[in-house]
Amino acid sequence: MGEASPEEVLDARLRAAFGSLTSRHGGGTPLDDPVRLGSTLTVRRALALFDAQLASRALDLFARRLRAEGHGYYTIGSAGHESNAAVAAAARPTDPALLHYRSGAFYIARAAQVPGTTPLRDVLLGLVAAADEPIAGGRHKVFGNADLAVIPQTSTIASHLPRALGVAFAIDRARKLKVDCPWPRDAVVVASFGDATANHSTATGAINASCRVAHDGLPLPLLLVCEDNGLGISVPTSSGWIEAAYGSRPGLAYFTADGSDLAACFEAAVAAVEHVRTRRAPAFLHLRVVRFMGHAGSDAEISYRSRTDIEADYGRDPLLGTARLLVEAAVMTPGQVIERYDAVLGEVETLAREVVTHRRLGSAGEIMAPLSPRSPERVAEAASTAAEPARRVDGFGGRLPEDGDPLTLADSINRTLADALLGEPRMLVFGEDVARKGGVYGVTRGLARRFGAGRVFDTLLDEQSVLGVALGAGVSGLIPVPEIQYLAYLHNAEDQLRGEAASLSYFSNGRYRNPMVVRVAGLAYQKGFGGHFHNDNALAVLRDIPGIVVAVPARGDDAAAMLRTCLAAARIDGTVCVFVEPIALYHSRDLYAPGDGEWASRYPAPHEWAATHVPIGVGRGYGAGTDLTIVTFGNGVPMSLRVARRLGDGGIGCRVLDLRWVSPLPVEDILREATATGRVLVVDETRASGGVSEGVLAGLTDARYRGEVARVAAQDTFIPLGDAADHVLVSEAAIEKAAYELVNR
Numbered sequence: 144m145g146e147a148s149p150e151e152v153l154d155a156r157l158r159a160a161f162g163s164l165t166s167r168h169g170g171g172t173p174l175d176d177p178v179r180l181g182s183t184l185t186v187r188r189a190l191a192l193f194d195a196q197l198a199s200r201a202l203d204l205f206a207r208r209l210r211a212e213g214h215g216y217y218t219i220g221s222a223g224h225e226s227n228a229a230v231a232a233a234a235r236p237t238d239p240a241l242l243h244y245r246s247g248a249f250y251i252a253r254a255a256q257v258p259g260t261t262p263l264r265d266v267l268l269g270l271v272a273a274a275d276e277p278i279a280g281g282r283h284k285v286f287g288n289a290d291l292a293v294i295p296q297t298s299t300i301a302s303h304l305p306r307a308l309g310v311a312f313a314i315d316r317a318r319k320l321k322v323d324c325p326w327p328r329d330a331v332v333v334a335s336f337g338d339a340t341a342n343h344s345t346a347t348g349a350i351n352a353s354c355r356v357a358h359d360g361l362p363l364p365l366l367l368v369c370e371d372n373g374l375g376i377s378v379p380t381s382s383g384w385i386e387a388a389y390g391s392r393p394g395l396a397y398f399t400a401d402g403s404d405l406a407a408c409f410e411a412a413v414a415a416v417e418h419v420r421t422r423r424a425p426a427f428l429h430l431r432v433v434r435f436m437g438h439a440g441s442d443a444e445i446s447y448r449s450r451t452d453i454e455a456d457y458g459r460d461p462l463l464g465t466a467r468l469l470v471e472a473a474v475m476t477p478g479q480v481i482e483r484y485d486a487v488l489g490e491v492e493t494l495a496r497e498v499v500t501h502r503r504l505g506s507a508g509e510i511m512a513p514l515s516p517r518s519p520e521r522v523a524e525a526a527s528t529a530a531e532p533a534r535r536v537d538g539f540g541g542r543l544p545e546d547g548d549p550l551t552l553a554d555s556i557n558r559t560l561a562d563a564l565l566g567e568p569r570m571l572v573f574g575e576d577v578a579r580k581g582g583v584y585g586v587t588r589g590l591a592r593r594f595g596a597g598r599v600f601d602t603l604l605d606e607q608s609v610l611g612v613a614l615g616a617g618v619s620g621l622i623p624v625p626e627i628q629y630l631a632y633l634h635n636a637e638d639q640l641r642g643e644a645a646s647l648s649y650f651s652n653g654r655y656r657n658p659m660v661v662r663v664a665g666l667a668y669q670k671g672f673g674g675h676f677h678n679d680n681a682l683a684v685l686r687d688i689p690g691i692v693v694a695v696p697a698r699g700d701d702a703a704a705m706l707r708t709c710l711a712a713a714r715i716d717g718t719v720c721v722f723v724e725p726i727a728l729y730h731s732r733d734l735y736a737p738g739d740g741e742w743a744s745r746y747p748a749p750h751e752w753a754a755t756h757v758p759i760g761v762g763r764g765y766g767a768g769t770d771l772t773i774v775t776f777g778n779g780v781p782m783s784l785r786v787a788r789r790l791g792d793g794g795i796g797c798r799v800l801d802l803r804w805v806s807p808l809p810v811e812d813i814l815r816e817a818t819a820t821g822r823v824l825v826v827d828e829t830r831a832s833g834g835v836s837e838g839v840l841a842g843l844t845d846a847r848y849r850g851e852v853a854r855v856a857a858q859d860t861f862i863p864l865g866d867a868a869d870h871v872l873v874s875e876a877a878i879e880k881a882a883y884e885l886v887n888r
C-alpha cells in the first residue's frame with residue numbers, strides 16, 4: 144500500500160476529529176438563537192456557513208482527484224482558510240469582491256445568498272477548464288462571477304489591490320457625479336489576499352494609497368482581508384508581522400480574528416464591514432488561518448515545515464471549529480456532522496463526474512474572441528458625436544477651438560479632452576500634476592478649473608495606484624483617462640496594464656471590461672529635459688500586450704481624431720488604449736522652416752468629425768512619389784517629411800506613411816504604400832531590437848512583399864544626457880543616407 148496522499152490524510156484527520164467531539168444532547172436549538180452565548184452568529188447562519196465551508200473543502204479534495212485522473216488543471220485550494228465564508232456573510236452579494244485564490248468558501252457562501260446560482264459547479268468547471276465555465280470560459284481557474292459581483296483575478300498576487308482601490312474610489316465618485324454605476328451607492332469593496340502578498344509593493348502601494356485617500360477625507364469603502372496562514376509557499380511570515388505592519392496605520396481600522404472560530408470571524412467581519420460601509424473608510428481584517436495540503440498539489444511541505452507544526456494545524460481546522468460550535472450548541476451530533484460532510488462530498492463527486500464531459504476551448508478564434516472585441520462602425524459614430532452646441536459654447540467659454548488659430552499637438556489634445564469631458568459625463572482625467580499645474584507640458588491646462596476636482600484631479604505619486612484607479616473606475620462604469628507622466632515611469636506599473644487591464648475581458652469572457660485611455664508623454668528628441676528617463680524611446684513593452692491599442696499621433700489634427708477614436712473604442716468596446724504623445728512635438732508649429740506653421744493644424748468642428756475620423760489601425764499617407772516609400776511614425780514623421788523634400792529636390796520621388804497606430808499596425812496601408820514604389824525605408828525612432836520596425840518588416844515578410852527594404856532605428860542603448868543623445872537616436876542625416884543607399888542599390 145502506498146503512502147496516503149495529503150488529501151487522504153486531511154480527510155481522515157477531520158473525520159476522526161469530528162468523531163471525537165463531545166456530543167451534547169438536546170437538539171432543536173432554535174435556528175435564530177445565537178450559536179454561542181453572546182454571539183451575533185445565529186444557528187441558522189452558522190449552518191449555512193458550515194455548508195459553504197464543507198463544500199469548499201470538498202472542492203479542494205476533488206481538485207486533486209481530478210488532477211490525478213488527468214481531468215483537472217489546478218490544485219491550489221482553500222483548505223484551512225474556510226472561515227472566509229464569514230466575510231461573505233457579513234457583506235452583501237452586491238458588494239464587489241476581488242478574491243484571493245484561497246477564498247473559495249467566501250465564493251460559495253456569497254453564492255448561497257443569491258438564488259439560482261451554482262457555485263460548486265462553477266468551480267469544478269474552472270478546474271477542468273470547461274468552455275462553459277461562467278467567468279473565464281476555460282481560460283483560467285479563477286473565482287469570478289458577474290452575477291455575484293466577484294471580479295476575477297489573475298494569478299499575479301497583489302495585482303488586484305490597485306483595482307480594488309479604484310473600485311472603492313469609483314463608488315462614491317460615480318454617485319457624486321450622478322452617473323450610473325453597477326454597484327449600489329452604499330457598497331463596500333472586499334479584497335482578500337495572503338500574508339506574503341501583504342508585503343508585495345503592489346499591495347503596500349495600494350494600501351498606502353487607501354490610507355492616504357482616507358486621510359484626505361475622501362470616501363474609500365474598501366475592506367482589505369488578509370488571510371494569514373503564516374506562509375508564502377515555503378517562506379514563513381515572521382510571527383506578528385501582519386499586525387505590526389497594518390495594525391495601526393493612519394485611516395485604516397484594524398480588526399482581527401482566529402480563523403478556526405467561525406463566530407469570532409463573523410463578529411470581526413461584521414464590525415469591519417459596518418465600519419467601512421457607514422464611514423466610507425478603509426479597514427483591514429486580519430484572519431489568522433492555517434493552510435492544509437501545502438501550497439498546491441505538487442508541494443511537499445514536509446521539506447520545509449516541521450512535522451510538529453504541520454500536526455498542530457489540524458487542531459485549527461476551521462471545519463472542526465464550526466462543527467464544535469454546532470455540536471456544543473446541540474444543533475448537530477458528531478454523527479450528523481460526518482453525515483453532512485459525506486453528503487457534501489457526494490454532491491461534489493456527482494458534479495465532478497459530470498463536468499469532465501464538458502467541452503474545452505476548441506480554436507484560437509474561440510479563445511481570442513473576448514480579448515479585445517472591436518465594432519469599428521459604432522466607434523466611428525461615437526467618435527463623431529460632440530456635446531450639444533450650447534454646452535460646447537459654454538464649456539469653451541465662448542471661444543470654440545475650431546474658430547481659433549491652428550493648434551499644436553499639445554493644444555489639440557487639450558481641446559479634445561475638453562470636448563470629450565463636455566460630451567461624456569462619465570469621463571475622468573487624472574494623474575500626477577494634471578490638475579492644478581495642468582500637466583508637466585501644459586496638456587491638461589485649465590481642465591481642472593473648468594470641469595472641477597471631481598472629474599480632473601491630481602493623484603499621489605504612484606503609477607500603480609494611478610492605473611489602479613483607472614482599472615477600478617473602468618469596471619465601475621466610468622471612462623478613465625489616466626496620465627503617466629513619462630513613458631519611463633510606466634514600467635514600474637506596467638503589470639497593471641498588461642496583467643490587469645488587458646486581460647480582464649479575456650479572463651471574464653467579456654463580462655467585465657475596463658475601458659481606459661492611458662495618456663503617456665514619451666519618446667525622445669525633447670530639448671528641455673534630457674537624459675533617458677525623459678526621452679524613453681521604447682514601445683516594445685506596450686506592443687506585445689495582447690489586445691491593447693497603442694496610438695502615436697505626430698500632429699495636432701491626427702491627435703484630436705485619434706484621441707476621439709480611442710475614447711469611443713473605450714466606451715463602445717471596452718478597449719484598453721495607450722495614447723503615446725511625443726513630447727518633442729507637443730509644441731512644434733513648423734515643419735520645413737521656422738515660421739512656416741506647417742505642423743500646426745486647424746481644430747475640426749464637430750460637423751467635420753465624421754469625415755476626419757481615424758479608425759484604429761489606419762495610417763496617414765503624405766505624397767505620391769514612386770521611387771521610395773518611407774514608413775515611420777511619431778518624431779520620424781516630420782523628420783522623414785523634411786528628408787523627403789530634400790530627396791525630391793534631388794530627383795527622388797518619395798511618399799511617407801505615418802503609421803499613427805503602432806498596435807495594431809496598419810498592415811494594409813504598409814503593403815499598399817510599399818508595393819507602390821517597391822522600395823521601403825522604415826524610419827524607427829525606437830530601438831533596433833524590439834522596436835516598431837521589427838513589426839513593420841515582419842508584416843511585409845508575412846505578406847510576401849518582394850521589394851527592397853532597409854531601415855534606420857535607434858541604437859540599442861539608454862539615452863544619454865545632452866547633445867550626446869544625437870549619437871544614438873535616428874537623425875535626418877541618417878535617414879537621407881539610408882534613402883540614397885536604398886535607391887541606388
Ligand SMILES: Cc1ncc(C[n+]2csc(CCOP(=O)(O)OP(=O)(O)O)c2C)c(N)n1
Pocket residue numbers: 245298299300336337338339340341370372374375376434438
Ligand atoms: C507577483 C507574484 N510573484 C510570485 C508569485 C508566485 N506565488 C504564487 S502564490 C505565492 C505565495 C503567496 O503567499 P500568500 O500571499 O501568503 O498566500 P497563500 O498562498 O499563503 O494563501 C507566490 C510566491 C505570484 N503568483 N505572483
Ligand SMILES: [Mg+2]
Pocket residue numbers: 337338339370371372373374375376
Ligand atoms: Mg500565506
